[in-house]
Amino acid sequence: MTSVLPGSTLGILGGGQLGRMVTLAARTLGYHVIVLDPDPHCAASAVADRVVAARFDDAHAAVELARASDVVTVEIEKIGIPSLEAAARIAPVRPGAHVLYLVQDRARQKDWLNDNGFPVGPYWTVHSASELADASELAGPDAFVKSTTGGYDGRGQLRLAGPAAAAEAWRQLGSRPCVVERALPLEREISVLVARRPGGDTVVYPPAWNHHHEGVLDWSVIPAPIGADIAARATAIGAGIAASLDVVGLLVTEMFVLGDGTITVNELAPRPHNSFHHTELTVITSQFEQAVRAVCDLPLGSPEVVKPAAIANLFGDMWLGGATPRWDAALAMPNVRVHLYGKSPRPGRKMGHLGAVGDTPDAAVALAVEARRRVRDATRAAGAAPAA
Ligand SMILES: Nc1ncnc2c1ncn2[C@@H]1O[C@H](COP(=O)(O)OP(=O)(O)OP(=O)(O)O)[C@@H](O)[C@H]1O
């Protein structure tokens, strides 16, 4: 029996909103939680028992976390590999360092997917401005250039219209190795969530449908309104990757669906993911509870979607001119819920999400987006009202 039972302590590398939501789920199950984060006031700090305030490449701090934990997991990819290895000598680290090593580098990740027979779109890895120009020639007049390390939420990447702009693009991305991808004609973006225990027991959630705005997730809905054939192929790809990589914990695979039904893998995230926050609404086991179960080697819960649910992300711009948003405008709508991460607002920063439940995926999305619009309108109206 290897289960880490409730009453034990879960260590989380990273204390952002994902760590906070895992912490809440872990506490509901009766665990103690310690998080490691550079910011002592990180989003998870309000709900964790303790914060180890340290950089993600501080191996001594990772050891300190592991000493106080029965099992350690991650909520962010950019943890130093030496930190993970040092922690793993003291407590199980799930997923393992080999998984984080793979996903920390886009080129390495794409090569692995390609070499292991998983579908990826055309891409080229480049190490100089002239290699970038050559790749752009091959990719065609619309390409994405993404630095191999460090990007998230559309940062560390740009759109390239042809070789003429390559030198400037190379400079803008910091003169670092990049992956060039042909811009694909996306019919839809979906993601697949897989949870896996140490012995290989696996559950796969129905795919989510994700809508991005300027490279950042704007809303997501489960189940994705896609045909059974695409759903079956997508879930097989996600489960296949999780098994081949021997992931313990969660693995989210972001995928592109093209007009002809082709599926390609965009990227992997071995942790809870923004595109499955709606699992807290109408799915029997939320991704956060499932993460705890998987890394603690407990029986996995059902991924059944009882009713369609959507989330719309809330960014820092909702705090118009520093005003507190009128959340009451969303809460006045039946079937809508508010989830805030307790972070201080900055433009573009993910601050929370609105959840909505509908009879169909489209209805759930429409409700979540409408709730967000009403909050914005009400906040604006309150700001415009003359002082009493
Ligand atoms: N090759 C491509 N063809 C078409 N669209 C693309 C391509 N690459 C990226 N995109 C668009 O940009 C979005 C963000 O890309 P990607 O996932 O690589 O960036 P990211 O910074 O890691 O984002 P995140 O952290 O939000 O997942 C994708 O979800 C998609 O909408």
Ligand SMILES: [Mg+2]
């Ligand atoms: Mg992405």
